[in-house]
Amino acid sequence: MEANWTYPQQSIGEDLYRFISELYPICRSITGEGARETLRLIGKRIPLEIHEVPSGAQVFDWVVPKEWNIKDAYIKSPQGERVVDFRNSNLHVINYSIPVHRKISRDELKKHLFAMPEHPDWIPYRTAYYKEDWGFCLTHNQLLALNEDEYEVCIDATLEPGSLSYGECYLTGQTTDEVLITTHICHPSLCNDNLSGIAVTTLLASLLSGFQLRYSYRFLFIPATIGSITWLCRNESKLPNIKHGLVLTLLGDPGQSTYKKSRCGIAAIDRAAAHVLKHSGAAYSVVDFHPYGYDERQFCSPGFNLPVGCLMRTPNGCFPEYHSSADDLSFVQPEYLADSFSKCVSILYLLENNRSYLNKNPKCEPQLGKRGLYQMIGGAGDGGVDTVSLLWVLNLSDANHSLLDIAEKSNLDFRKIKNSADVLLGADLLEPIADEEHPIKRR
Amino acid sequence: MEANWTYPQQSIGEDLYRFISELYPICRSITGEGARETLRLIGKRIPLEIHEVPSGAQVFDWVVPKEWNIKDAYIKSPQGERVVDFRNSNLHVINYSIPVHRKISRDELKKHLFAMPEHPDWIPYRTAYYKEDWGFCLTHNQLLALNEDEYEVCIDATLEPGSLSYGECYLTGQTTDEVLITTHICHPSLCNDNLSGIAVTTLLASLLSGFQLRYSYRFLFIPATIGSITWLCRNESKLPNIKHGLVLTLLGDPGQSTYKKSRCGIAAIDRAAAHVLKHSGAAYSVVDFHPYGYDERQFCSPGFNLPVGCLMRTPNGCFPEYHSSADDLSFVQPEYLADSFSKCVSILYLLENNRSYLNKNPKCEPQLGKRGLYQMIGGAGDGGVDTVSLLWVLNLSDANHSLLDIAEKSNLDFRKIKNSADVLLGADLLEPIADEEHPIKRR
Amino acid sequence: MEANWTYPQQSIGEDLYRFISELYPICRSITGEGARETLRLIGKRIPLEIHEVPSGAQVFDWVVPKEWNIKDAYIKSPQGERVVDFRNSNLHVINYSIPVHRKISRDELKKHLFAMPEHPDWIPYRTAYYKEDWGFCLTHNQLLALNEDEYEVCIDATLEPGSLSYGECYLTGQTTDEVLITTHICHPSLCNDNLSGIAVTTLLASLLSGFQLRYSYRFLFIPATIGSITWLCRNESKLPNIKHGLVLTLLGDPGQSTYKKSRCGIAAIDRAAAHVLKHSGAAYSVVDFHPYGYDERQFCSPGFNLPVGCLMRTPNGCFPEYHSSADDLSFVQPEYLADSFSKCVSILYLLENNRSYLNKNPKCEPQLGKRGLYQMIGGAGDGGVDTVSLLWVLNLSDANHSLLDIAEKSNLDFRKIKNSADVLLGADLLEPIADEEHPIKRR
Numbered sequence A, B, C: 001m002e003a004n005w006t007y008p009q010q011s012i013g014e015d016l017y018r019f020i021s022e023l024y025p026i027c028r029s030i031t032g033e034g035a036r037e038t039l040r041l042i043g044k045r046i047p048l049e050i051h052e053v054p055s056g057a058q059v060f061d062w063v064v065p066k067e068w069n070i071k072d073a074y075i076k077s078p079q080g081e082r083v084v085d086f087r088n089s090n091l092h093v094i095n096y097s098i099p100v101h102r103k104i105s106r107d108e109l110k111k112h113l114f115a116m117p118e119h120p121d122w123i124p125y126r127t128a129y130y131k132e133d134w135g136f137c138l139t140h141n142q143l144l145a146l147n148e149d150e151y152e153v154c155i156d157a158t159l160e161p162g163s164l165s166y167g168e169c170y171l172t173g174q175t176t177d178e179v180l181i182t183t184h185i186c187h188p189s190l191c192n193d194n195l196s197g198i199a200v201t202t203l204l205a206s207l208l209s210g211f212q213l214r215y216s217y218r219f220l221f222i223p224a225t226i227g228s229i230t231w232l233c234r235n236e237s238k239l240p241n242i243k244h245g246l247v248l249t250l251l252g253d254p255g256q257s258t259y260k261k262s263r264c265g266i267a268a269i270d271r272a273a274a275h276v277l278k279h280s281g282a283a284y285s286v287v288d289f290h291p292y293g294y295d296e297r298q299f300c301s302p303g304f305n306l307p308v309g310c311l312m313r314t315p316n317g318c319f320p321e322y323h324s325s326a327d328d329l330s331f332v333q334p335e336y337l338a339d340s341f342s343k344c345v346s347i348l349y350l351l352e353n354n355r356s357y358l359n360k361n362p363k364c365e366p367q368l369g370k371r372g373l374y375q376m377i378g379g380a381g382d383g384g385v386d387t388v389s390l391l392w393v394l395n396l397s398d399a400n401h402s403l404l405d406i407a408e409k410s411n412l413d414f415r416k417i418k419n420s421a422d423v424l425l426g427a428d429l430l431e432p433i434a435d436e437e438h439p440i441k442r443r
Helices: A009-023 A033-043 A106-110 A140-144 A191-208 A226-234 A236-241 A268-278 A334-353 A387-396 A403-410 A414-426 B009-023 B033-043 B106-110 B140-144 B191-208 B226-234 B236-241 B268-278 B334-353 B387-396 B403-410 B414-426 C009-023 C033-043 C106-110 C140-144 C191-208 C226-234 C236-241 C268-278 C334-353 C387-396 C403-410 C414-426
Strands: A049-054 A067-076 A082-085 A100-105 A150-160 A163-171 A178-184 A216-222 A242-248 A257-260 A284-287 A308-312 A356-359 A398-402 A430-432 B049-054 B067-076 B082-085 B100-105 B150-160 B163-171 B178-184 B216-222 B242-248 B257-260 B284-287 B308-312 B356-359 B398-402 B430-432 C049-054 C067-076 C082-085 C100-105 C150-160 C163-171 C178-184 C216-222 C242-248 C257-260 C284-287 C308-312 C356-359 C398-402 C430-432
Touching (some): A009 A033, A009 A191, A033 A049, A033 A163, A033 A191, A106 A150, A163 A191, A163 A226, A178 A191, A191 A242, A191 A334, A226 A236, A236 A242, A268 A284, A268 A308, A268 A334, A268 A403, A308 A334, A356 A387, A387 A403, A387 A414, A398 A403, A403 A414, A414 A430, B033 B049, B033 B163, B033 B191, B100 B106, B106 B150, B163 B226, B178 B191, B191 B216, B191 B334, B216 B226, B226 B236, B236 B242, B257 B268, B257 B334, B268 B308, B268 B334, B268 B403, B308 B334, B334 B414, B356 B387, B387 B398, B387 B403, B387 B414, B398 B403, B403 B414, C009 C191, C033 C049, C033 C163, C033 C191, C033 C216, C106 C150, C163 C191, C178 C191, C191 C216, C191 C242, C191 C334, C226 C236, C236 C242, C242 C268, C242 C334, C257 C334, C268 C284, C268 C308, C268 C334, C268 C403, C308 C334, C334 C414, C356 C387, C387 C398, C387 C403, C387 C414, C398 C403, C403 C414, C414 C430
Parallel strands (some): A178 A216, A178 A242, A242 A308, B178 B216, B178 B242, C178 C242, C242 C308, C257 C284
Antiparallel strands (some): A049 A163, A067 A082, A067 A150, A100 A150, A163 A216, A257 A308, A356 A398, A356 A430, B067 B082, B163 B216, B257 B308, B356 B430, C049 C163, C067 C082, C100 C150, C163 C216, C257 C308, C356 C398, C356 C430
16 A cells, blocks of 8 residues: 555544553563563564573673563561552562562661652652662652561562563565664553553554555664664664664653754754654754663664664653653553654654655746646645745755755745645656665755 | 946935836836837836847747737726726736626626725736736725626737847946846836836946946846746856846835845855845845745746845735735835945945955064054945954955955955955055956855 | 873962062063063073064064163153152053153143043053154043143153064973963053963963973963064964964953954864853853954964964953053952963863774673763762763764864863763773874864
8 A cells, every 4th residue: 555644643642542551560671571571462563573682692792681570579567568569560679679588677678768759659660780689669658657677578580591572573665775763662660651652663663564665664672772782783784774763752741742863963864853843833842962861872872873863752851750650641641642653653754755856847937827736725734735835846856955955945844845746746847866866865 | 437336326216216207107018018118218228128029939838928918998887987997007907808898797797806805995916917817906995886787898908929028238347257137027007016126227237337347237127937937048058157146126115125045045146135235234134045036936946046136125925015006106215216226236336346365465464554554544334444454354365255255254344345455455465366266266 | 290280279369460460560562671571580480481583673574673671751840840750650651652851841742641531540551662752641630730831751761773572481292283372571560461461371381381291382472463473483384383372361350251263263272262161150252253452363364374362351442441550450350360270271171181082882882880880970060970971972982073072062061071081991991092093183
């Protein structure tokens, strides 16, 4: 099917939210059964290849860690009451805690406890990936209520040789040039960070799998940091194919959309994302690359310097619910998920359709009137073609300007420029320039 | 005579206004006797070659249309009263209306009538160049007063094979490099659009015809769109000579001056016009090129991409009187015409005098004091030379900076920089660089 | 001693002020004993080579003038009272006045008198270097009190063949590439202009003379204009060594720091000075080069175009005390002198330490945690290293970015970036790139 880029806009927000709800209870980590179960649920919706990389594998400067799994955990009072219970929230255990089961004095216990005094009802989210340590996270109110002298602590977890799991969905397009979309799957019950990214990425892959595409697309579902490092280490030969890339995360909160540029800063993906946000009709921000954040850190390391940006709403660390139990099913909403999805679709639509054309009548304007193209009135919004957009496309289709260049210079929405190019192609006033002839223009 | 660029500043506004008044009654169109009569009146003031291009001639994607002429037109009531009368205003007839003479019901008549309800006393200006249609324009009050059931309509016009007329005035300078000044002559009784352009262009040609000039100058008086297309089609071999170009229009209204850049955006004409407006002491605006407006559309089509900008005051469509009977002799004023003329002169003066020089004493400053050039006090305004302007010219005359470059970097008026260069030439501290040696510097 | 760039910050302001106080009484000029005495006092603090260039020597377009010396001067009333007395202030005599001793009518005298009516208690500072004239400067109140008909004027000065004196301090570094620091020594009892520049330059040379330095440093103590012209004329062969340069002047007033860029405008010195001022925590301004001001005029003349900027506080002519007796020991203060000194040190520190490094682990991030470098907390101020600064250095150490580039892109203080590079060098994650291999990076 030729890509017409339509999808059920009415229901997409609910679909995304439903998938998040399904994934929410699972206790994920950078390895283990939680990640595997998550990949299985993604694999129900899209064709997904699941890779297992054994513990101990060297990946650049890093080593794939032992696999962590957890069955249960609690802090029990002398009266036998579970005052902190993993079954209530998997955030209660510091992710990657080593197993422990013993009596412990309150004072010693407190060295292993973490709370958020500024939000006394929230449980913080903490990890101990490379430390071989253990601990509990709890609400500040729970912490204040610990007035017994001794407690029983139990973390029924295993940290043993196993493997790191990640999923990959590859859609073959007309060329081997590819668009990379990646999202992290290692966080436990946190909705915005990053079930929102998982859900949007999955449904994008599902939508695109029905299209005939110019680019090939690679969707990665990976644990943060170690996952992208592992994938990059095992796929160096494929990297030259990556022409555009996006890290997707934090897509369900009420904040405005934020695009963080790739390291290069002027890649096509940077211009495409900025264009879509600018013409979205809503407030947004575009920020420069910085070498901390999500997996763009690895894709944009100096040895690769890939054109990979990051689309999010409120950035990490900039909303109070970040990395806490308040990042729950009430924090993300279908309307924001749908809005983020729509922006992703617009960005990919732009990349797919950004080509250069040649005005076949470059000396003076062609007479639009005799072709019924003069004083056309554009439709509301961005899709309508009008005389002004036709004149822009004609004037700049000189082989030095892509449709995105024209959209930027004219300050018109890319879809309007693309539709205008289609009208002019139909009137035989334009001819396409093959990608191969203008590789430099593949911007 | 060596160009000293002086002209009677006191009377120029009245001269321009008088010429506009003379041209105002004529019913012009893109072809026909009105345009021819206009060219005859221009030809009384400057040496003008008049060209006739026959109807049916192919000019790029267009065809020169049949020639349109009109003698009379009216809408007559059953009582025999001319309720709309071409003799009162030639705007009453849609320009290029085909002949008609018959009785017509009011309802059918109304399909051929155009008014401006928001300005009930103004007649709109409309054309039907490539449609073979007819109609009348009238005031909204006239329209409301049409309460008879039937009217007699008469348009005593002809639309027959003939020719398109345009005028060309070429002034030979020291080089074949040329400056193109063009203005449209196709509008009937509208003063700002474009008798103001015709008058300013004519008097500029008249002024320059008395000078020894570096550049050759070509002044075109052409019907809009079809005229520039026709000229371009017949003169392709001359286009490489065009180094700078200006479309002149809308030069008599009270609004601030507006310069619309050429497609290239950084041509010498763009920098010259921006410099003159910046140093004019009045508010102004400089806008980017866009592919709609006046004949810069054709000169800046991608097949030519000539360095042609457009100087106007309030842009087309941005003043309520635009394309209506209110664009009359009261709307344009001598003072605004004189101001526009002065800015044109300054732009051309800058182009003529923009050269590069070489500081003959480039190591450290020369001792200005022993030459009587230290602590000179500049005159009021832009013309005075002072130590600061001398130091700027000395410091930047390194063969990499033209006088315009120096004026821009120093934020001093070009005339002051030019005068300073003359003083330094006189003191043998500067030597000119021949154009041919620095073609890239011909900016 | 390896340069650790520490100095007694507590006492530096007092040291600078004390040196200014010592130099204040001397009547300096562009030649003569005052300049020589000043150089002798500088030479007590740093190794200084003193040059004497004979009167009449041709230096480019200029000639070294006769030497001027003065013993006494006064205006005496008929009653024998010295109503204007050189012994009270050496500003009373126009610098370079020719000798005179005679009776003179009040009216004729007044042609030789200069005051500042807007500051009736201040004596202006005036010179007559190349005019062979004489005159007195006095307070406006003194001028008003001259009510005798006749006065005796005496200027016991000599203007005779001699020499022009300047001092040069050269510190040999690891390379012959050099940093030029220059200051003018020709003004008499004026503190900000320019005893502040002399004092800061002297103590900078004293500080650096104890360091092992990458660059060689040349400190010039020269009369303004004729001194820099003389030095440039006699040292043309050394100019290619000058990689960075600063003119130091006006460094003791309470105003904010101002950096005037070199003619090139994007030299390393321009970027270094702007960076230091931006991160100083105080208001500042950076202004473009203009060809008037101090000796940067000569160093930046088009025949040399050296990368020499000018650091000052309130620019010349922008404070009321400028070139008047009010530029005295109360106008400059130790705290402002210390602040200016500190900024100079920071700029030179930056130049010395601005190198390019290569990330030895360019594919993905190295695992900082196993090296104890993760979640380091930076110290207060600019010196602390933290994870963010380490990541910036790693991400941009690709041979295309110097440490200054990284500091600019990250918006972090250069010292923090430099310290981070040192930490990464220590962890074997970075390797230095030799200057010679990347001459273009010597920015």
